[in-house]
Amino acid sequence: MTMNANLTRKVIAIGSTIVIALTALIGIPIKTYIKLVNYKPHCVEVGPAVWTAYMAKAYTYGYIKMKYPTWNNSEWKALVKLWTAESHWNHKAKNKESTAYGIAQVIDTPIGTPAPLQIERGLAYIVHRYDRPSVAWAFHRKNGWY
Numbered sequence: 001m002t003m004n005a006n007l008t009r010k011v012i013a014i015g016s017t018i019v020i021a022l023t024a025l026i027g028i029p030i031k032t033y034i035k036l037v038n039y040k041p042h043c044v045e046v047g048p049a050v051w052t053a054y055m056a057k058a059y060t061y062g063y064i065k066m067k068y069p070t071w072n073n074s075e076w077k078a079l080v081k082l083w084t085a086e087s088h089w090n091h092k093a094k095n096k097e098s099t100a101y102g103i104a105q106v107i108d109t110p111i112g113t114p115a116p117l118q119i120e121r122g123l124a125y126i127v128h129r130y131d132r133p134s135v136a137w138a139f140h141r142k143n144g145w146y
Contacts (some may be wrong), residue, residue, distance in 0.1 A: 009050065017055045051115050053089035056103055060119050067123070071132060079133035082140055083122070091115035 003057020057080070064071055064079075086105040087093035094101055094111070101109040113121075130136040130146070140146040 013050045013052055013055070017052070017058050030054055052090050056089045056091060056119065057102075057117055060123075062124070063116075063119060068127075075133045079135040082137045082146065083134060085140060086146075093119060 004042065005081060019074055019135060021082055050144070057123070062077065064076065068075075083089055083105075087103050089103055091103050091114075093103070095105055098132065099108050101111055102113060102118035102122075103115060104118055104125065106125050108119050109121065126136045126146075135145045
């Protein structure tokens with residue numbers, strides 16, 4: 001790969017990250033991704049061709065600010081630690097010991113589920129089971145899973 005191709009890929013990735021983060025703050029991706037994917041198991045990758053851990057964190061941060069505005073910075077730090085331990089924010093991470101897949105490693109997530117939907121489902125799971133990321137992270141530290 002030439003130097004120009006690498007630079008082009010980086011510019012595209014950074015530009016996509018900025019767009020996703022900004023639109024996440026106003027709620028556009030959530031409705032768009034849900035509509036396109038429609039929660040079907042045969043999901044296809046939607047969004048930028050290059051999805052990075054940085055982009056996943058930017059999307060998650062924007063989504064949390066919009067959907068869970070009462071969570072403080074310590075909840076964000078706990079979530080970063082939790083999902084770093086689970087998948088290193090890799091949207092294609094597969095668990096060898098279970099059916100967990102993706103960034104949040106939620107059980108029975110279909111392979112190929114778009115990263116934004118993985119994030120939204122992961123946060124919904126945390127809220128349903130633990131109420132907030134700090135409690136999920138404490139449970140993970142004790143048990144090695146959440």
